[in-house]
Amino acid sequence: xxxxxxxxxxxxxxxxxxxxxxxxxxxxxxxxxxxxxxxxxxxxxxxxxxxxxxxxxxxxxxxxxxxxxxxxxxxxxxxxxxxxxxxxxxxxxxxxxxxxxxxxxxxxxxxxxxxxxxxxxxxxxxxxxxxxxxxxxxxxxxxxxxxxxxxxxxxxxxxxxxxxxxxxxx
Amino acid sequence: xxxxxxxxxxxxxxxxxxxxxxxxxxxxxxxxxxxxxxxxxxxxxxxxxxxxxxxxxxxxxxxxxxxxxxxxxxxxxxxxxxxxxxxxxxxxxxxxxxxxxxxxxxxxxxxxxxxxxxxxxxxxxxxxxxxxxxxxxxxxxxxxxxxxxxxxxxxxxxxxxxxxxxxxxxxxxxxxxxxxxxxxxxxxxxxxxxxxxxxxxxxxxxxxxxxxxxxxxxxxxxxxxxxxxxxxxxxxxxxxxxxxxxxxxxxxxxxxxxxxxxxxxxxxxxxxxxxxxxxxxxxxxxxxxxxxxxxxxxxxxxxxxxxxxxxxxxxxxxxxxxxxxxxxxxxxxxxxxxxxxxxxxxxxxxxxxxxxxxxxxxxxxxxxxxxxxxxxxxxxxxxxxxxxxxxxxxxxxxxxxxxxxxxxxxxxxxxxxxxxxxxxxxxxxxxxxxxxxxxxxxxxxxxxxxxxxxxxxxxxxxxxxxxxxxxxxxxxxxxxxxxxxxxxxxxxxxxxxxxxxxxxxxxxxxxxxxxxxxxxxxxxxxxxxxxxxxxxxxxxxxxxxxxxxxxxxxxxxxxxxxxxxxxxxxxxxxxxxxxxxxxxxxxxxxxxxxxxxxxxxxxxxxxxxxxxxxxxxxxxxxxxxxxxxxxxxxxxxxxxxxxxxxxxxxxxxxxxxxxxxxxxxxxxxxxxxxxxxxxxxxxxxxxxxxxxxxxxxxxxxxxxxxxxxxxxxxxxxxxxxxxxxxxxxxxxxxxxxxxxxxxxxxxxxxxxxxxxxxxxxxxxxxxxxxxxxxxxxxxx
Numbered sequence: 001x002x003x004x005x006x007x008x009x010x011x012x013x014x015x016x017x018x019x020x021x022x023x024x025x026x027x028x029x030x031x032x033x034x035x036x037x038x039x040x041x042x043x044x045x046x047x048x049x050x051x052x053x054x055x056x057x058x059x060x061x062x063x064x065x066x067x068x069x070x071x072x073x074x075x076x077x078x079x080x081x082x083x084x085x086x087x088x089x090x091x092x093x094x095x096x097x098x099x100x101x102x103x104x105x106x107x108x109x110x111x112x113x114x115x116x117x118x119x120x121x122x123x124x125x126x127x128x129x130x131x132x133x134x135x136x137x138x139x140x141x142x143x144x145x146x147x148x149x150x151x152x153x154x155x156x157x158x159x160x161x162x163x164x165x166x167x168x169x170x
Numbered sequence: 171x172x173x174x175x176x177x178x179x180x181x182x183x184x185x186x187x188x189x190x191x192x193x194x195x196x197x198x199x200x201x202x203x204x205x206x207x208x209x210x211x212x213x214x215x216x217x218x219x220x221x222x223x224x225x226x227x228x229x230x231x232x233x234x235x236x237x238x239x240x241x242x243x244x245x246x247x248x249x250x251x252x253x254x255x256x257x258x259x260x261x262x263x264x265x266x267x268x269x270x271x272x273x274x275x276x277x278x279x280x281x282x283x284x285x286x287x288x289x290x291x292x293x294x295x296x297x298x299x300x301x302x303x304x305x306x307x308x309x310x311x312x313x314x315x316x317x318x319x320x321x322x323x324x325x326x327x328x329x330x331x332x333x334x335x336x337x338x339x340x341x342x343x344x345x346x347x348x349x350x351x352x353x354x355x356x357x358x359x360x361x362x363x364x365x366x367x368x369x370x371x372x373x374x375x376x377x378x379x380x381x382x383x384x385x386x387x388x389x390x391x392x393x394x395x396x397x398x399x400x401x402x403x404x405x406x407x408x409x410x411x412x413x414x415x416x417x418x419x420x421x422x423x424x425x426x427x428x429x430x431x432x433x434x435x436x437x438x439x440x441x442x443x444x445x446x447x448x449x450x451x452x453x454x455x456x457x458x459x460x461x462x463x464x465x466x467x468x469x470x471x472x473x474x475x476x477x478x479x480x481x482x483x484x485x486x487x488x489x490x491x492x493x494x495x496x497x498x499x500x501x502x503x504x505x506x507x508x509x510x511x512x513x514x515x516x517x518x519x520x521x522x523x524x525x526x527x528x529x530x531x532x533x534x535x536x537x538x539x540x541x542x543x544x545x546x547x548x549x550x551x552x553x554x555x556x557x558x559x560x561x562x563x564x565x566x567x568x569x570x571x572x573x574x575x576x577x578x579x580x581x582x583x584x585x586x587x588x589x590x591x592x593x594x595x596x597x598x599x600x601x602x603x604x605x606x607x608x609x610x611x612x613x614x615x616x617x618x619x620x621x622x623x624x625x626x627x628x629x630x631x632x633x634x635x636x637x638x639x640x641x642x643x644x645x646x647x648x649x650x651x652x653x654x655x656x657x658x659x660x661x662x663x664x665x666x667x668x669x670x671x672x673x674x675x676x677x678x679x680x681x682x683x684x685x686x687x688x689x690x691x692x693x694x695x696x697x698x699x700x701x702x703x704x705x706x707x708x709x710x711x712x713x714x715x716x717x718x719x720x721x722x723x724x725x726x727x728x729x730x731x732x733x734x735x736x737x738x739x740x741x742x743x744x745x746x747x748x749x750x751x752x753x754x755x756x757x758x759x760x761x762x763x764x765x766x767x768x769x770x771x772x773x774x775x776x777x778x779x780x781x782x783x784x785x786x787x788x789x790x791x792x793x794x795x796x797x798x799x800x801x802x803x804x805x806x807x808x809x810x811x812x813x814x815x816x817x818x819x820x821x822x823x824x825x826x827x828x829x830x831x832x833x834x835x836x837x838x839x840x841x842x843x844x845x846x847x848x849x850x851x852x853x854x855x856x857x858x859x860x861x862x863x864x865x866x867x868x869x870x871x872x873x874x875x876x877x878x879x880x881x882x883x884x885x886x887x888x889x890x891x892x893x894x895x896x897x898x899x900x901x902x903x904x905x906x907x908x909x910x911x912x913x914x915x916x917x918x919x920x921x922x923x924x925x926x927x928x929x930x931x932x933x934x935x936x937x938x939x940x941x942x943x944x945x946x947x948x949x950x
Contacts, residue, residue: 039199043201044192045192045195045196045198045199045201046191046192046193047192048196048198048367048368048416049198049369050367050368050369050416050449051369051449051865051866052448052449053449053450053865053866053867055449055865055866055867056367056449056866058367085192086190086191086192087191087192089190089191090191095187095190095191099190099191102186102190103182103183103186103187103190104182106180106183106832106833106835106836108183108186108189108190109417109655109656109657109836109840110366110367110368110414110415110416110417110418110654110655111185111188111189111190111194111414111416111655112196112366112367112368112416112417113367114189114190115192118190136874137874137875137877140874141873141874141875143874144365144367144866144871144873145367145874146364146365146366146367146417146419146840146843146844146871147417147655147836147840148836148839148840148843149839149840149841149842149843149844149872149877149878149880150843150872150873150874150877151839151877151879151880152836152839153874154874154877168180168832168835169180169181169182169183169832170179170180170181170182
C-alpha cells in the first residue's frame with residue numbers, strides 16, 4: 001500500500017470552529033489545513049492559497065486575534081477557536097478603515113496578496129492604533145506582494161491609523 | 171484644451187471593492203460540481219529517451235478517471251512564436267524524449283488529491299539517460315549534445331542554435347576607426363522568476379460539445395486560440411472565461427501544458443478537471459526569464475558622442491524555442507530606442523540548453539541590455555572625464571527623430587526626462603561622494619535610461635470594444651482586455667465616462683470572456699491602454715455621435731449646438747432644450763427601428779503594416795509609440811559585509827500622458843521593487859537543470875523590509891481630447907530597466923567596484939572591492 005493510500009484511511013474528526021462570528025461543526029481529516037477547510041468546506045475563497053509552504057502570507061487569517069498562516073495551520077488545531085477572514089472585515093457594505101485605505105492608496109493591484117495583507121494589518125491595528133513605520137514593517141514582513149513594491153500598502157496602514165496620510169485616489 | 175473630468179484623474183479601481191472583500195473570483199476560486207483533480211507526471215531527467223510508459227496500473231486504480239500521454243493527443247505543436255521561419259516546436263506532452271527536468275509526460279484525472287498522487291506514483295516510465303548540456307556557450311560548441319538541430323537559416327557554425335537575429339546599419343568598422351575612444355565589455359544577467367503570487371491554475375469543463383476554461387492568464391483571446399489549435403477544436407467551441415488574475419509579469423502567456431491537459435482530461439471524462447501547479451512545480455518545471463550574456467563594443471568621440479556600437483547577445487533559451495528568439499530581437503530593439511547609434515552591428519543568438527522553456531518576463535530583454543549598455547556608458551564617461559548626465563544628454567534622441575527601423579519617436583520626452591531626473595535628484599552634487607567617504611556605510615547614486623515600445627502586431631493584432639446603452643441611460647462596456655492588476659478595467663471605464671459625459675460609477679464593464687467580449691490583444695504586448703483604450707474611446711464616441719444625432723433631430727438644432735453633461739444632451743444656446751440619455755434611447759427605439767444604441771470601436775497599431783517585424787532581420791515596423799525614461803537610484807552599501815540596498819528611486823518618464831496617474835505610480839513602484847529584487851536578492855539557482863531553491867524561503871523576493879522610497883515625475887508630451895485618437899505610451903514593464911542600470915551604476919559610485927554580472931550579491935561586491943584594492947596597491 002502506498003503512502004497516499006495509507007493516508008486515505010485516516011479517520012475524520014469533528015471540529016467546531018467559529019468563523020467570522022458563526023460556529024461551524026465540520027468533519028475534517030487530521031491532515032486538512034485551515035485554508036482547505038475555509039475554501040473548500042465553507043466556500044470562503046477570499047483567503048488565498050499562494051504557496052502552500054507557509055511563506056507568501058496570502059492565506060493569512062486571524063486566529064484568536066493573531067495573524068496565522070492558514071496553509072500551515074491544521075484545521076484540528078482550530079477546534080473551539082475563533083477565526084476571522086477577509087470576508088469578516090466589512091460591516092455589510094461598509095468597508096473597514098483598512099479596506100477603504102487600501103482602495104484610497106492604490107495598495108491593491110492584482111489583489112492576490114490583499115486578503116492576507118488586510119488580515120495582518122487588521123491584527124496590527126487592533127493591538128496598536130498608531131503603529132510606527134518599523135512596527136508596520138514588522139507586522140507585514142510575512143506577506144509578499146509582487147505588484148506594489150509595498151509603498152502604497154504602508155501608506156494605507158498609515159491612513160487607516162489616522163497618521164496624516166490622505167487618500168491619493170478619488 | 172478641453173476640460174477633462176475622468177481621464178487624467180486618479181480614480182479608485184473598479185475592481186477594488188471586490189478585491190478587498192474577498193469577493194473577487196480568481197481561477198482557483200472557481201468551483202464546479204463533480205470536479206476532478208488533475209496532476210502532471212514530469213520528467214526527473216534533463217535529457218532522456220522514453221523507452222516505455224505504462225499507465226495501466228494507474229488507470230486500474232479506483233478513483234482514477236483518465237490518464238493521458240502524448241498518444242492521446244493529436245500531436246499538434248505549439249510555440250510562443252509561430253512564424254514560417256520559427257514554426258511551432260513543442261508538443262503538449264513529451265513524445266519519445268524529454269529535454270528538460272519537469273517536462274510533462276503524462277496527466278491524470280482522479281476523484282481527489284490523494285488518489286491523483288497515488289496514480290502518479292503508479293505510472294511506470296523507463297528512461298535511457300542521454301547526455302545534457304546547460305551552458306549556452308558549451309551548447310554552441312561542435313560536438314555538444316544536440317537538443318534540437320541548429321536552425322537551417324541561422325548561418326552560424328554552431329550547434330543548438332534555435333534562432334538568430336542579425337541586423338545593423340552604417341559601417342561599424344569605419345565607425346570604430348573614426349572614434350576617439352573604443353571600449354569593450356562583457357555583461358551577464360542571471361535566471362530570475364516572475365514571482366506571481368497566484369499559482370498557475372486551470373479548470374476546464376467540457377459540456378454540450380463545448381469547452382469552458384478558467385485559467386490564470388494574460389489574455390483570453392490568445393489562450394483560446396492556442397487551446398483550440400492543440401485540441402483541434404473550432405475557436406467557437408472554446409470559451410475562456412473571465413477570472414481575476416493574481417499577477418503574471420510575463421509568466422502566464424503562451425499555452426502551458428497543464429491547460430491543455432485539464433481540457434483534454436475533461437473532454438475524456440466529461441467532468442470538470444482542475445489542475446493547480448504547486449509552487450515547487452512552478453520553480454522547478456515552469457518558465458522563468460531569460461539570462462543573457464552581452465558583449466558590447468562602443469566607439470565614441472571625445473565628447474562622448476556614440477559613433478559605433480557592436481553588440482553580441484547570447485541567450486540561454488532552454489529546451490524549446492519559447493520566447494528565446496523574441497528576446498534576442500527585443501534586445502536589439504531596446505538597444506536602438508534611447509540613443510542615436512550611427513553605426514550598429516548587432517547579433518543575437520538563442521541557444522538551446524537543458525533548462526525549462528523561457529517566457530517573457532517584465533521588460534523582456536530590456537532590463538538586461540540596458541543594464542549592460544548603461545553600465546558601459548558610465549565607464550566610458552568616466553574614462554573620458556564626462557559626467558553621466560552630460561553623456562546621456564549628448565546621445566539621447568530628440569523629438570520626432572526617425573529610428574533606424576523607420577519608426578518615429580514622435581514627441582519623445584527623453585531629453586526632459588534626463589534633465590528633470592538630474593535636477594530632482596541633485597545628481598551631480600551627490601555623484602562621486604560615496605567613493606570619497608571613509609565610513610563603513612557608503613552611499614552611491616547612479617542613473618539609467620531606457621525606452622520601450624508600446625504595442626506591436628502579434629495575434630490577435632487588434633482589439634474591439636462594444637459599448638451598449640442600457641435604457642436607463644447608462645453604458646455597459648464589453649472588452650476582451652484583461653485586468654491582471656494593472657488596472658485596465660478602471661482605465662477603460664474612465665475613457666468611456668469621459669467620452670459619454672457620464673459618471674464613472676455608472677459605467678459597468680464586462681471583460682476578458684471570449685464568448686461575450688470582442689477579441690483583444692491582451693496584457694502582454696505593452697499596448698492595452700493605447701490599443702484597447704482607443705477602441706473603447708471609439709466605441710463610446712460612436713454612441714455619443716448616435717445620441718447627438720438623435721437629440722439634434724428631436725430638438726431640431728445642429729449637432730454643433732449641442733452640449734453633453736451628466737447623461738443629458740442640451741442646446742448650448744438654450745439649455746432648457748434638453749434630453750436625458752434615457753429619453754434619447756427611448757426615442758431611438760421608437761423611431762430607429764428599435765435601435766437600442768450600441769457603439770463599436772476597433773483599434774490596431776500600425777494599421778497599414780501586415781505583421782510584426784522580422785525577428786531574424788528586424789525588418790519592418792515595430793511600434794508607433796515609444797516611451798522613454800530616465801531613472802536614478804541611490805544605494806547604500808556596507809563595505810564590511812558587502813550588503814547593499816536600494817534606498818531611493820526616482821523615475822522620470824514619458825508615458826505620453828497618464829489616464830490614471832495613481833495607477834501609473836503603482837506600476838512604477840512595482841517595477842522599482844522588481845528591479846531591486848533583480849539587483850540584490852533573487853536568483854533561481856540551478857545545477858544540471860534542477861532548481862535548487864524551489865521555494866520563496868530560498869528564492870528571496872523583496873519583502874516590506876526591502877521597500878525603497880520611490881518618487882516619480884511625468885514629462886507629459888501628449889494630451890487627451892474628447893472625440894480624437896490619443897497616444898499613450900508604455901509604462902508597465904520598461905521601467906524595470908533604467909532603474910536596474912541605475913542601481914548597478916550606484917553600486918559603482920558607492921564602492922568603486924564595477925559589477926558586470928547580476929545579482930550584486932555581498933560576495934560579488936566584496937570581491938569587486940578587493941580587486942580594486944589590489945589594483946590601487948599595485949598602482950602606488
